[in-house]
Amino acid sequence: MQALSFAVHIPLVCFGIALPALLLSVEWLYLRTGDELYRTLARRWTRIMAALFAAGVVTGTILSFEMGLLWPNFTGTFGSVFGLGFAIEGFSFFLEAIFIGIYIYGWNRLSPWAHFASGIPIALAGFTGSLMVISVNAWMNHPGGFRLEHGKPVDVHPFRALFENSYLWHELIHMYLAAYMVAGFLLASAYAWDRLRGRFGRYERTALTAALAAATLASIAQAFVGDWNGRTVAAEQPTKLAAFEGIGRTTRGADVHVLGWYSHGRVEYGIPLPRLLSLLAFHSTHATVQGLDAVAPADRPPVNVVRFAFQAMVGVGVLLVLLSIAVLTVRIRRKRLPESIWFHRALVAAGPLSVVALIAGWIVTEVGRQPWVVYRVMRTSQAVTGAGGIPVGYGALAAVYLALAIGVAWVLLRLRRLPLDDSPLLRADPVEGV
Amino acid sequence: MHLYDLPLAFALAGLALYVVLGGADFGAGLWQLLAGRGDRAAAIRDHAHHAMAPVWEANHVWLIFVLTVVWTAYPSAFSSIASTLSIPLFVAGIGIVLRGGAYALRAGTESSRERRRVDAVFALSSLLTPFALGTIAGGIASGRVHVGNPGGSLVSSWLNPTSLTIGTLAVSSAAYLAAVFLSGDATRDGQHELAERFRLRALAAGVAAGGVALAGIAVLRFDAHRLFTRLTQGIGQPALILSVLAGVTTLALVWRRRYEPARYSAALAVAATILGWALAQQPRLLRNLTIQQAAAPRSTQIALVVAVLGGAVILFPSLAVLFRLTLAGRLNGAGRLADLTSLARHARPTAGGGGRVAAAALVAGIGFLTVADAAWAHAIGVASLLAFVACGYRALLPRE
Numbered sequence: 001m002q003a004l005s006f007a008v009h010i011p012l013v014c015f016g017i018a019l020p021a022l023l024l025s026v027e028w029l030y031l032r033t034g035d036e037l038y039r040t041l042a043r044r045w046t047r048i049m050a051a052l053f054a055a056g057v058v059t060g061t062i063l064s065f066e067m068g069l070l071w072p073n074f075t076g077t078f079g080s081v082f083g084l085g086f087a088i089e090g091f092s093f094f095l096e097a098i099f100i101g102i103y104i105y106g107w108n109r110l111s112p113w114a115h116f117a118s119g120i121p122i123a124l125a126g127f128t129g130s131l132m133v134i135s136v137n138a139w140m141n142h143p144g145g146f147r148l149e150h151g152k153p154v155d156v157h158p159f160r161a162l163f164e165n166s167y168l169w170h171e172l173i174h175m176y177l178a179a180y181m182v183a184g185f186l187l188a189s190a191y192a193w194d195r196l197r198g199r200f201g202r203y204e205r206t207a208l209t210a211a212l213a214a215a216t217l218a219s220i221a222q223a224f225v226g227d228w229n230g231r232t233v234a235a236e237q238p239t240k241l242a243a244f245e246g247i248g249r250t251t252r253g254a255d256v257h258v259l260g261w262y263s264h265g266r267v268e269y270g271i272p273l274p275r276l277l278s279l280l281a282f283h284s285t286h287a288t289v290q291g292l293d294a295v296a297p298a299d300r301p302p303v304n305v306v307r308f309a310f311q312a313m314v315g316v317g318v319l320l321v322l323l324s325i326a327v328l329t330v331r332i333r334r335k336r337l338p339e340s341i342w343f344h345r346a347l348v349a350a351g352p353l354s355v356v357a358l359i360a361g362w363i364v365t366e367v368g369r370q371p372w373v374v375y376r377v378m379r380t381s382q383a384v385t386g387a388g389g390i391p392v393g394y395g396a397l398a399a400v401y402l403a404l405a406i407g408v409a410w411v412l413l414r415l416r417r418l419p420l421d422d423s424p425l426l427r428a429d430p431v432e433g434v
Numbered sequence: 435m436h437l438y439d440l441p442l443a444f445a446l447a448g449l450a451l452y453v454v455l456g457g458a459d460f461g462a463g464l465w466q467l468l469a470g471r472g473d474r475a476a477a478i479r480d481h482a483h484h485a486m487a488p489v490w491e492a493n494h495v496w497l498i499f500v501l502t503v504v505w506t507a508y509p510s511a512f513s514s515i516a517s518t519l520s521i522p523l524f525v526a527g528i529g530i531v532l533r534g535g536a537y538a539l540r541a542g543t544e545s546s547r548e549r550r551r552v553d554a555v556f557a558l559s560s561l562l563t564p565f566a567l568g569t570i571a572g573g574i575a576s577g578r579v580h581v582g583n584p585g586g587s588l589v590s591s592w593l594n595p596t597s598l599t600i601g602t603l604a605v606s607s608a609a610y611l612a613a614v615f616l617s618g619d620a621t622r623d624g625q626h627e628l629a630e631r632f633r634l635r636a637l638a639a640g641v642a643a644g645g646v647a648l649a650g651i652a653v654l655r656f657d658a659h660r661l662f663t664r665l666t667q668g669i670g671q672p673a674l675i676l677s678v679l680a681g682v683t684t685l686a687l688v689w690r691r692r693y694e695p696a697r698y699s700a701a702l703a704v705a706a707t708i709l710g711w712a713l714a715q716q717p718r719l720l721r722n723l724t725i726q727q728a729a730a731p732r733s734t735q736i737a738l739v740v741a742v743l744g745g746a747v748i749l750f751p752s753l754a755v756l757f758r759l760t761l762a763g764r765l766n767g768a769g770r771l772a773d774l775t776s777l778a779r780h781a782r783p784t785a786g787g788g789g790r791v792a793a794a795a796l797v798a799g800i801g802f803l804t805v806a807d808a809a810w811a812h813a814i815g816v817a818s819l820l821a822f823v824a825c826g827y828r829a830l831l832p833r834e
Contacts, residue, residue, distance in 0.1 A: 025831065036592045051538045057491050060536030064501050065527045072583050074515025080730030083506025084737050088500045091745035096758045097491035105488040105765035119750070148526050156730070158506075158737040166809075173816050180823070206832045214823075220796070221819040223729035228812065275818025283807075331830065332789070400528055404535045414542035 009063060010362055011055035011182060011355050014097070017103055017130055018183035019049045020123040022214055028114050035036050043107055045187075050104045055408050057097065058424045062397075074373055074383035081146050082136045084158040089132035096125040109213065127176070129312070134172045135162040142167035142236055143374050167236065168231045171365070178361065181320065182354045183216025189351025190416075192344040209337060212347075215354075216324035223321050226314070227280065232282035237375065238290035239299070240368040243306040245277055246270075247291045254278050254289035259311065262303045301370040309363035316357035323350060374433065438729035441507030442719075444742050445500050445786070446712050450705040452496035454611060457604070457704070458577060459493050461612025462486045463560025464605070465635060474631075475599070476546060481628055482612070483540065485619045488765045490537065492756060494530070502652060506738050510581060511719045511728040517584040519573050522566040523590045529563030568604030572597030575711060576658040577721040585720070594659045599650040606646050610639040610687050614684065614700050618693035622763055633688060636696075640685045647681075647707070657725070664714035675711030677703050745800050788829030795822035 023045045031040035064086065067075050075083070099121040106115045139145075145161025146153040162168070191208040194200060234241045241247075247254055248265025254277040259268025274428040278287040292300050323346055330338045337343075435443075462482040469475035469482075486493075505512040516523060536556035543549040569592040573579055576596035579586045590596075606629045613636035620629035654662040664670050680703035687696035729735065759765050795818045803815025 001664065025827070029831065032806055047541065050526065051541055054491065054534050055536035057494065058531045061494065061498060061530050061534075062527050064498050065516075067505065068501070068512055069520050069523055069527075072513035072517040075516070076509045076583070079505040079509025079512060080507075080734040083502060083509065084741055086502040086504050087499075087738060088741050090459075090495060090502045091741075091749055093498060094492060094495045094745075094749050095752055097495050098752045101488040101492060101756055102759060102765065106759075109764055154731065156734050159733050169812075169816065173820075177823070209830070209832040213827050217823040217826040217830070221799070221823050224764075224800055224819060225816070228803050228815075396524075396528065400531050404531060407535050407539050411539050411542035414544070 002118065009056065009059040010358060012059060013054050014179040014182040014358065015049065015052045016056050017126040017176065017179035019045065019117060019382075020126055021180075022183065022187075022210060023049065024116065024119045024123060026210060027119065031112055031116060037203060037206060041203065041210075044347075046104055048412065049100070051408060051415065053096075053100055053409050055404060057093075058404070059401075060093065071373070071383045074378065077151070077378065078146075078374060081143075081153055081156050081158060081161050082139050082355050085136040085139070085162045089129050092125040092129035092132065095121050096129065100123070100384050100421045104248055130175055130179070131168075131172055132162075134175055135165065135168050137365070138162075138165050138167035138171050139367055140373065141171075141375050145242065146295045148377065166230070170225065170232050173225050174222070174229050174361075177218045177225055178358055180214050180218035181222060182209045182358050184218065185320070185347075185354040186351040187211035189348050192347035195344045196341070196348065196389070205337075207247075212327060212337070215320075215350075216327050219320045219324040220328075222317065226317060231281055234289070237369070239292065239295050240301065240306070241281065242290060242294075243301045243303045243368055244310040244364065245289075246303055246307050247277070247289055249293050250288060250291040252278075254286045256280070261386045262307055265291075269306075301368050301369060306364060306368045309360040309367065312360040313364055316353045316360070320350060320354060322358070323347075342426065436726070437732065437739070438507075438726055439716075441503050441735060441738050441742070442712075442725060444739075445503045445507070446708060448496050448500045448503065449779055450708045451501060452493070453604070453708065454701040455489070455493040456496060457564065457608040458611040458615045459486050459490050459610035460560045460564045460605075461639075462616065463557045464609045465612060465616070465632075467557030467561065471782075477628060478631065479549075480623070481620060482616060483553075485616055487537070488760055489756065490589050492753065494534075498564075503613060503738065503742070507730050507735060508719060508725070508728040509730055513583060514581050514585040514720055514723070515570070515574060515579055518579045518582075518588065518591050519570050519587040520584070521588060522569045522573075522597075526563050526566035526570070529559040529566065532559035533548075533563065560608075564604040564608050565601040568601035569597035571604075571711075572600035575600065575661055577660070577718075579720045581720060581723050595653045596650075599646065599653045603643065603646045603650055606639060606643040610643045611700055611704070612637060613639050614688060614693065614696050617688065617691075618697055619763075621691075621693055622761075629691075629693075633691065636688045637685065640681070640688065644681055644685075661711075661714050665710055670710040670714035670808065673706050673713055677710060678707035680706055688732070699822070743803065788825050792822050792826035794827055795825060 023042055025202050026038050026045065027042045029035070030042060049140065065226060102118045102428075103115065103122060106118055110118065142165055143161070144165060145157040145159075146154045188208055188211045191204045191211065194204050196206070201288055229386075230241070230244075233244070245254070245256060246260075246262035246267040248262075253275045254275040256273040257267040257270030260267040264270075275285040277289055279285050281287065281289060290302065326343075330336070369375055371379050371381070373383045462485065466479045466482050469478040501512075527531060532555055536559070537551050539552045540549065540556075543552055570596065573586075573591040574598075576594060578591040578594065613632050617629045617636055620626070620632055623828040651662070651666065654665065665674055680699045684696050684699040684703060689691070717726065719725050719728050730738075799815050799818035799822055801815070802811045802818060806812070806815070
């Protein structure tokens, strides 16, 4: 259930992190040039941000409920260690909510520079909020800052547990860049779709350029940050790495397999790339990679799920990086965006694919940690609620989420179609506020 | 007062703010439900929506604040409450999703028929959520939650006289608060006819909420005797008296159309009720768990107190800005013409060497992050990559 909630929440978070910054950059252009086009664009994006933030608020609230509803033992035992992260996250959420209210309803009602300034805390809070949430996830992957005595944590140092964690930074940067990729590619998808339908004026071109600039640059940086993530996992969570690659037995000079299926300790029908894993993970073709056999079968994650998700994430990531390189090459050499129809078709696909990669990445880190909820400290089965009724709740929540997803999709389509306002600067009906 | 009481005091303060601010928000939804049909009803629904739209997200973060503080500072109590009272928590959760969803959807509505449908979902969830949250408070107040997973009956922990009374009280006081606030907003906007209608609603809801509260005290006598005696005769008595006085004062102020002071006395009545409950129930948190037993280790308490105080330094000025703008009506009503002439019209920003800087940052980032192996090198590498994204973005921004 939490998995479902996260899958719905994460793409919304991406917009929460990345969209404010993109918006501000466009508004900045407006303030610098006085060109109405940028203002129109910023106001349209504000509407998207408003709708998605509302949905993000509710899914986020549900997640905090679920910490108690689903994992009472996890929260009950370790709340004292990791809870602080969420408490601080609550404050960034506050700032985001406050300034988003001012920003959305302040168009036309505050002076242009004051309005621009009111957007800055939103972008900052998006960063600190993700910092806090990731700090908790990093702690679950790499717990520290406490000792266990009779099943209870003692000698607790919450700040150290959360922020002096070697797992925090790479996860954070990976997530942060992913947010720009998802938000950028999804926006670019929408405008590329317009282009394919023959609607492509200066407005659409500007929007596409800005969204794509963020997405392509983030993708290229992500390639290296992702590699860094892989090396850290190799060092700290070898079982997880073994599951990524389907390494059954501890191997010297391990291979990478593309596609294929893991069974009986090896990958079948995969395309082997000899010794690449050792090279990538440890920078040496002869390095030893620990296999799944290093831990008892009960301590291994479901290999094929993790491996498939990992392949999906990396595969999509590689495609997006290639696309980004192509875009940047054309931009630098010809000072314009590529114009071919296949480029725009690829862009339309890139948006949804980036969401696939995002969710796959989340499966990689969460399922890859199984059967532990706190790595090597608490099993997921020990953390769940004893209240029963989970299937009923699951069904009901799935129905509600489905309704929410349909609703959000509907409202976004509708917002695209609705005119921004009748007169360019005045709006009598403040329903939408923008 | 001990250190381990302090986070609970924060949580209770957050709860009071949530009941006042979030409650007004729920109440606005209830008035939408009861508005009926026709143009006058549409005016009520629109007013209720516009008054709350800029602030509702911030108002609901208070609930998240309360939850996170409780699970950090009193983890064992939180896990017992969450597993025992999972049904009303779940109902409240669904209600919150539907409410937020309705807010998001309303922006896309075109016809009044669509808007009415969205408002109906919104209003129903505005009824469901405070009621469910009230039953949770009732379950804890009447000592029906023990330590355990689950610690107590999954059904009778929230389906009992105290819970039902507090649930009803939550709904009626939400309606009351909202009507008081909306009267004030309508007066400020110069919509005096609308203000009169909300004034009548405020008076009716105020009497109803007062009645439920009095009935609730009688229910407590039979259903939660310890709480009853400590509230009426013991330590909670002054708070109870304060709450009654503030409630009566609010009614008088609304009667005399003094809405601005009424906002604050209504909030005081709610806060005093919560204070009375807390005083009467302490030192117990759950039936067989005191605050001291539930408290997380001292280091966590200190860290939490530091974090909350630090957060408050940033939070309260921000909230002050939001509410000043909202209460002054700056965030709704017709917009003003943006003063474009005052904007500096620079020539198009020069492209310059942004691209080259970005390329250099990329190379540095790869070197430090991928080739080098030390932690400090990784830090430089990450910073370089982020600089690459930032500079590159600046260079690639559309300029036409």
